[in-house]
Amino acid sequence: MLIEGEWSGKIALHAEKLGVQLVKDAAQIPEECGPDIAPAPARGGFVLVRNVELLPVGTDKVEAVHRGFGGRAAIRRADVFDAMIAAALRAKRPVPLTPGQIAIGRRYHDLAELLSADGTKLSSLQSSFGGGAGRDWMDRRLEFAAELEGLRRRIGSGPAMVLRRVRPSQRKRALMPEERAPHIFTRRDLVDAVCLKGKTIKQTLIMFDWQDNGRNGKAALEALAGALDAMIGYRG
Numbered sequence: 683m684l685i686e687g688e689w690s691g692k693i694a695l696h697a698e699k700l701g702v703q704l705v706k707d708a709a710q711i712p713e714e715c716g717p718d719i720a721p722a723p724a725r726g727g728f729v730l731v732r733n734v735e736l737l738p739v740g741t742d743k744v745e746a747v748h749r750g751f752g753g754r755a756a757i758r759r760a761d762v763f764d765a766m767i768a769a770a771l772r773a774k775r776p777v778p779l780t781p782g783q784i785a786i787g788r789r790y791h792d793l794a795e796l797l798s799a800d801g802t803k804l805s806s807l808q809s810s811f812g813g814g815a816g817r818d819w820m821d822r823r824l825e826f827a828a829e830l831e832g833l834r835r836r837i838g839s840g841p842a843m844v845l846r847r848v849r850p851s852q853r854k855r856a857l858m859p860e861e862r863a864p865h866i867f868t869r870r871d872l873v874d875a876v877c878l879k880g881k882t883i884k885q886t887l888i889m890f891d892w893q894d895n896g897r898n899g900k901a902a903l904e905a906l907a908g909a910l911d912a913m914i915g916y917r918g
Contacts, residue, residue: 714755727760762880763787778903783910786833787877790913793830794878797823834870836912842872842905843892864892869909876906 709723712730732755736744748755763784770777779787843866867890875886883902887894892902 711757712755715757716754718754719757727764728757729760729764731756731758761788761791762876762882765882779907779910782914783907786910786913787873790830790833790873791877793826793833797826797830833913836915837870837873837909838912839868839870841866842869842909843867843890843898843901865890869905869912872902872906873909873913 705723706721709721711719711721714730714732733749734746735749737747739745763779766779767777843864871890872886875881875889876883881889883899883906884894887898887902892898
C-alpha cells in the first residue's frame with residue numbers, strides 16, 4: 683500500500699515525464715523535411731520554407747514548382763513577423779507589413795545578431811550572406827557593420843509616437859496609482875523592440891507605458907512601416 687508521500691512522488695514523476703514528452707512532440711520535424719533535420723527542443727518555434735520556382739508553361743502561363751533538395755522543405759526560426767502574418771490570416775485581414783518591409787526587418791535582425799557574435803561564429807555564418815570566399819572574416823565583419831550602421835542612420839532618431847496635447851478639461855484628472863505617464867520612444871527604439879527583441883506592437887506599447895488601444899496600435903504600426911521603408915531607402 684502506497685503512503686501519501688509515495689503517491690505525490692509518483693504524480694510528480696508522471697507530470698515531469700509528460701512535460702518532457704510535450705517538449706519532444708513540439709520539436710518534431712514535419713515529414714516534408716525528410717530525416718536529415720534532427721529534432722532540437724532548444725531550437726524554438728520554426729516555420730517550413732519551400733523553395734518554389736516559377737517555370738513557364740506554354741506561352742502565357744507559369745507553374746510553381748518545388749525545387750527543394752529531394753523535394754523536401756527546409757525550416758527556419760519563427761519570428762515576430764510570422765506571428766503578425768498568422769494573426770492577420772486568422773482574422774482574415776491584410777498582412778500589416780509588405781514583404782519588402784519584413785525582409786529588411788529580418789536582415790536588420792540577422793546583421794545585429796551576427797555582429798554580436800565572436801569571430802568564430804561570424805566565419806561560420808558569413809556564407810549565408812553570400813560571397814566572401816577567401817576573404818578575412820574581419821573584412822566581412824567591417825562590411826556587415828557598415829551595412830548595419832547605414833540602416834540605423836536611415837531609421838533616424840525621431841520620436842516614433844508623439845504625445846497628444848491634453849485638453850484643459852482633462853488636466854485636473856490625476857493618474858491612477860497603477861498608471862504611469864507614457865515614455866517618448868524613438869523610431870530606433872521601436873525597430874529594435876520588434877526586430878531584435880521580438881516584441882509585438884502591443885508588447886512594445888506596454889513596455890513604454892503607452893495604452894494598448896486601437897489608436898496607439900495603428901500609430902505604432904504606421905511608424906514601424908515608415909521606419910522599415912526608410913531602411914529600404916523609400917523614404918528619407
